[in-house]
Amino acid sequence: MAETKGRFGVHGGQYIPETLMNAVIELEKAYDHYKNDPEFNRELSELFNEYANRPSRLYYAEKLTKALGGAKIYLKREDLNHTGSHKINNVLGQALLAKKMGKTRLIAETGAGQHGVATATAAALMNMECVVFMGEEDTKRQALNVYRMKLLGADVIPVTSGTATLKDAVSEAMREWTSRIDDTHYCLGSVMGPHPFPTIVRYFQAVISREIKEQILEKENRLPDAVIACVGGGSNAIGSFYHFIEDKEVRLIGCEAAGRGIDTFETAATINTGRLGIFHGMKSYFCQDKYGQIAPVYSISAGLDYPGIGPEHANLHDMGRAEYVPVTDEEAVNAFEFLSRTEGIIPAIESAHAVAHAMKIAPTMDKDKIIVITISGRGDKDCAAIARYRGEDIYE
Numbered sequence: 001m002a003e004t005k006g007r008f009g010v011h012g013g014q015y016i017p018e019t020l021m022n023a024v025i026e027l028e029k030a031y032d033h034y035k036n037d038p039e040f041n042r043e044l045s046e047l048f049n050e051y052a053n054r055p056s057r058l059y060y061a062e063k064l065t066k067a068l069g070g071a072k073i074y075l076k077r078e079d080l081n082h083t084g085s086h087k088i089n090n091v092l093g094q095a096l097l098a099k100k101m102g103k104t105r106l107i108a109e110t111g112a113g114q115h116g117v118a119t120a121t122a123a124a125l126m127n128m129e130c131v132v133f134m135g136e137e138d139t140k141r142q143a144l145n146v147y148r149m150k151l152l153g154a155d156v157i158p159v160t161s162g163t164a165t166l167k168d169a170v171s172e173a174m175r176e177w178t179s180r181i182d183d184t185h186y187c188l189g190s191v192m193g194p195h196p197f198p199t200i201v202r203y204f205q206a207v208i209s210r211e212i213k214e215q216i217l218e219k220e221n222r223l224p225d226a227v228i229a230c231v232g233g234g235s236n237a238i239g240s241f242y243h244f245i246e247d248k249e250v251r252l253i254g255c256e257a258a259g260r261g262i263d264t265f266e267t268a269a270t271i272n273t274g275r276l277g278i279f280h281g282m283k284s285y286f287c288q289d290k291y292g293q294i295a296p297v298y299s300i301s302a303g304l305d306y307p308g309i310g311p312e313h314a315n316l317h318d319m320g321r322a323e324y325v326p327v328t329d330e331e332a333v334n335a336f337e338f339l340s341r342t343e344g345i346i347p348a349i350e351s352a353h354a355v356a357h358a359m360k361i362a363p364t365m366d367k368d369k370i371i372v373i374t375i376s377g378r379g380d381k382d383c384a385a386i387a388r389y390r391g392e393d394i395y396e
């Protein structure tokens, strides 16, 4: 049993220093207890429904469907959640768990700032202290989110080590947790890191596929032919896939950020360009240089700009149960604009990667086929960057 705990095939595990073992064991015990506790789950659904605006809509995108001329397309509207993305599902779950464990302080890493804002929000709601680690480069690129976190009462600590981006913020948050486990919970933002994080985060995000399944059965009386989601660490994707894994007729498609292309060094497409490795406490696939060092990664989308992928996805890939396809910046920006114009829905640039792939495959599918695309977040945060990509400066 011990050797399979927290494993997804060969992936996952707990590659952490001795000093973190106690914290991780305490967390695992609490999770094992509370996931079966009716009172915990009742409080969580109340937070989801009353505070986060769940269940999120499954919207039939009729104009997009007609414009593409093939499969019928539904959008799972995680962009309509409070704080504007799926991140709130995980954060409310972990904050509630931390509270039950008697913790009074939440720490988190953040890249673009979405997870940091969600964590600061939950901390404000639950009257907890909050410290967010953010690469110094990212604090400059995402000044508005830094302000939002501070407004919500969080301390934002700029991280200057390494490339001063997301992976360095994760390393710093882990270091901080090691030095202060008594009152502090590390609220990790995706299905990554050492066991039990990939399992815990998946548990809270699985609400997405639980709802999709109910909603599509109600609307169409059958399962979809494909579920498509973007993949950074992989939390919105595993949330969208989880309750369909046993339904072999449903294609599960994860869209990775190819950046300027998988034949360039400016990419973040982990499954398509990475190799097996160990980093941030887990075994999985990572973008690496020829010496096995973690490679700098690039994507126009800060939320997908991570050099690894969650271990459960690595295993779904190995088993051939899910497909992982690369989508370039250019394709994602085109999809960002296309969905905005056809449906009046501005998706996060992360989610636009999933839309872009649907735009490729929907026209090749029959009209009686059904695709569900998870819109993981809303795109207001991306407008300035997309304008810049198109050669416009909206702050001129």
Ligand SMILES: *Cc1c(COP(=O)(O)O)cnc(C)c1O
Pocket (backbone or CB within 6 Å): 085, 086, 087, 114, 115, 189, 190, 191, 230, 231, 232, 233, 234, 235, 236, 237, 303, 304, 348, 350, 351, 376, 377, 378
């Ligand atoms: C953070 C983020 C992602 C990427 O994270 P996953 O863990 O892969 O889901 C995708 N979309 C949005 C809107 C995000 O904020």
